[in-house]
Amino acid sequence: MTWALELRETQRDSQIVGGPDAASILSERAAGLVAAGRRLFVITDRNVMGLWGSEVIGALGDLAGSSAVRVVPPGETSKSVATAEACWQWMASVGARRDGTVIALGGGVIGDLAGFVAATYLRGLELWQVPTTLLAQVDSSVGGKVGVNLPAGKNLVGAFYQADLVVIDPSFLSTLSERELANGLGEVVKYALLAEDDLLEVLESGTEAICGRSEEMLSSVVRRCVELKTEVVVADETEHGPRAVLNLGHTTAHALENALGYGEIGHGAAVGLGLLVALAVSERKCGAPQALRTRLARLMERLGLPSRLPLPATERLIEAARRDKKISSRGSGFVLLEDRGRPVFDIDVTPLEFAEALEVIRA
Amino acid sequence: MTWALELRETQRDSQIVGGPDAASILSERAAGLVAAGRRLFVITDRNVMGLWGSEVIGALGDLAGSSAVRVVPPGETSKSVATAEACWQWMASVGARRDGTVIALGGGVIGDLAGFVAATYLRGLELWQVPTTLLAQVDSSVGGKVGVNLPAGKNLVGAFYQADLVVIDPSFLSTLSERELANGLGEVVKYALLAEDDLLEVLESGTEAICGRSEEMLSSVVRRCVELKTEVVVADETEHGPRAVLNLGHTTAHALENALGYGEIGHGAAVGLGLLVALAVSERKCGAPQALRTRLARLMERLGLPSRLPLPATERLIEAARRDKKISSRGSGFVLLEDRGRPVFDIDVTPLEFAEALEVIRA
Numbered sequence: 184m185t186w187a188l189e190l191r192e193t194q195r196d197s198q199i200v201g202g203p204d205a206a207s208i209l210s211e212r213a214a215g216l217v218a219a220g221r222r223l224f225v226i227t228d229r230n231v232m233g234l235w236g237s238e239v240i241g242a243l244g245d246l247a248g249s250s251a252v253r254v255v256p257p258g259e260t261s262k263s264v265a266t267a268e269a270c271w272q273w274m275a276s277v278g279a280r281r282d283g284t285v286i287a288l289g290g291g292v293i294g295d296l297a298g299f300v301a302a303t304y305l306r307g308l309e310l311w312q313v314p315t316t317l318l319a320q321v322d323s324s325v326g327g328k329v330g331v332n333l334p335a336g337k338n339l340v341g342a343f344y345q346a347d348l349v350v351i352d353p354s355f356l357s358t359l360s361e362r363e364l365a366n367g368l369g370e371v372v373k374y375a376l377l378a379e380d381d382l383l384e385v386l387e388s389g390t391e392a393i394c395g396r397s398e399e400m401l402s403s404v405v406r407r408c409v410e411l412k413t414e415v416v417v418a419d420e421t422e423h424g425p426r427a428v429l430n431l432g433h434t435t436a437h438a439l440e441n442a443l444g445y446g447e448i449g450h451g452a453a454v455g456l457g458l459l460v461a462l463a464v465s466e467r468k469c470g471a472p473q474a475l476r477t478r479l480a481r482l483m484e485r486l487g488l489p490s491r492l493p494l495p496a497t498e499r500l501i502e503a504a505r506r507d508k509k510i511s512s513r514g515s516g517f518v519l520l521e522d523r524g525r526p527v528f529d530i531d532v533t534p535l536e537f538a539e540a541l542e543v544i545r546a
Numbered sequence: 547m548t549w550a551l552e553l554r555e556t557q558r559d560s561q562i563v564g565g566p567d568a569a570s571i572l573s574e575r576a577a578g579l580v581a582a583g584r585r586l587f588v589i590t591d592r593n594v595m596g597l598w599g600s601e602v603i604g605a606l607g608d609l610a611g612s613s614a615v616r617v618v619p620p621g622e623t624s625k626s627v628a629t630a631e632a633c634w635q636w637m638a639s640v641g642a643r644r645d646g647t648v649i650a651l652g653g654g655v656i657g658d659l660a661g662f663v664a665a666t667y668l669r670g671l672e673l674w675q676v677p678t679t680l681l682a683q684v685d686s687s688v689g690g691k692v693g694v695n696l697p698a699g700k701n702l703v704g705a706f707y708q709a710d711l712v713v714i715d716p717s718f719l720s721t722l723s724e725r726e727l728a729n730g731l732g733e734v735v736k737y738a739l740l741a742e743d744d745l746l747e748v749l750e751s752g753t754e755a756i757c758g759r760s761e762e763m764l765s766s767v768v769r770r771c772v773e774l775k776t777e778v779v780v781a782d783e784t785e786h787g788p789r790a791v792l793n794l795g796h797t798t799a800h801a802l803e804n805a806l807g808y809g810e811i812g813h814g815a816a817v818g819l820g821l822l823v824a825l826a827v828s829e830r831k832c833g834a835p836q837a838l839r840t841r842l843a844r845l846m847e848r849l850g851l852p853s854r855l856p857l858p859a860t861e862r863l864i865e866a867a868r869r870d871k872k873i874s875s876r877g878s879g880f881v882l883l884e885d886r887g888r889p890v891f892d893i894d895v896t897p898l899e900f901a902e903a904l905e906v907i908r909a
Contacts, residue, residue, distance in 0.1 A: 264634070275699060304703060305702060305704075306784070322590065335635065335636055335638035339634065339638055339667065341669045343669055343670065421669070421670065540781060
């Protein structure tokens, strides 16, 4: 049940360990550090602290009288310069040194925030990611993107900083809300399109097990997603080119989130819909088979992700997509698919082509 | 007169160009970027802007209608999270993208601040360092250490981020105050002790030319210091070991600055005195020849650096040195010298040994 991956060709080596017993993995690894006189600094949020704090921190704390914990408010607002600064000052106040280890225990916000704090405190400490949401397990905890938001846009300040250790435990997923599970499933479905192997078939045959939170099924799916992501990251760590394929579906997703409001549509739903739009454009421009889109829509519905939505005016979505491209500085191009497992990136898509493709998801 | 060095074994490649005509080097390099549709973002301070702004920014601005300039207040207080945040927000407001280039025009504060902004905005932009002080030219602009201070201590937040281009122009040195020149000379004398070649003799025979601001002499000395620094940095970019030798003299220097107040003693004077203390300890513990310390003291006096000072109580200096070690997390050891060009690091020095060595600089 336990699996492991190593990233060795990135700026910093990274080890990813998956399995149903994060606490014991952490206990073992923490014991090594603490025996060497090193200290652990956990950054988490109030929700995760309530659900998992005693178990995870207990696993560290039995070993480490010197470990310290910082609990920040849950939610995107904690991914800010102000919260990072509070964490830096906390690190100073508890006397963190260069041989300290930061442990990010939580979802994507915590991983990005604590990862940025670890990347920059004393010019970089050891970092362990312990992702507790499906989205963080398949996406944000792996690949080294860390950072915070500015009022002007998301993720404008940050670094590429691989975690020394990522511990991916499916048992955390048992406490996720339906919406949080769906947020991760949007990314999982994206990987199924990018993958050359049979991940799509695995999802199709495993829908019930996934929705029933089978640890075995979730662990196997997460492992495949992480393997795929690490391949892409190793090929292009700092996103000068091919790493862009991981943004498949995301231009439309960000436009939907922006135009509808982040509270109104979940990230997973937005990414799923964005994938359908990307496929519709791909049919016109890259010869992607229409059957793939039909098949994907059916899978999404079975996973609880919408395949159609009442949309705002097309003009607003076009404008939001343009702004997202501009702010994210990912170039002007879309990621499209020639077919399953054959992404192409930086493709020019006209407003008219985008508008036509949006119709396939309009309810 | 023009010289160039390349760092290729660091996380990011770096090119260092020295010569008496920074403006033309910058013009040429900027032209290439601007022709490719890329933009330049200059961060500088009010003093440097007044002295060199029109010349340097003119060299860029003739080419680049799209370049933008941010002027921050001069002095150490600008090396803060608040100023970094203001710079990040400025980058967003002027629409910087991932293909933008940050130009740090100024002394060490500007280099550290703008370097940190470049390292973190959109997870890292191209960075050019244009150091305008002797201290920045021989020390902070080279080697990739960037960052800001927290109230709890200096340089607590930052990154290792090599500049893509460093342009070192001796003509900037003509407008330095005596104190600013001395701040750099403290580091220059340090390199003379670390060097295996004849830098010490060059300084001894060139004292008058240096104090007379001979561009040729200063350029030659800066070049030797930078060559030595890059060798050390390539061997240990992220300071896990041997890079510590660059801290020769600095534990005592920081203790003096701390105990006397940063306004009361210049960094160059403090480093020079710190070198004499390190040599005195080295005589006891590593067999360094006393003649070297006598020779160094004579050179320092001729360069306008004090070799003795009325000192505060020894206990205060011991306490300040202990605190510096603790905050800087450099381990508990001193850097000492077995002889010229033969540094050893991470050596335990007792408070008594330190106290005895302090007597050699007490006036």
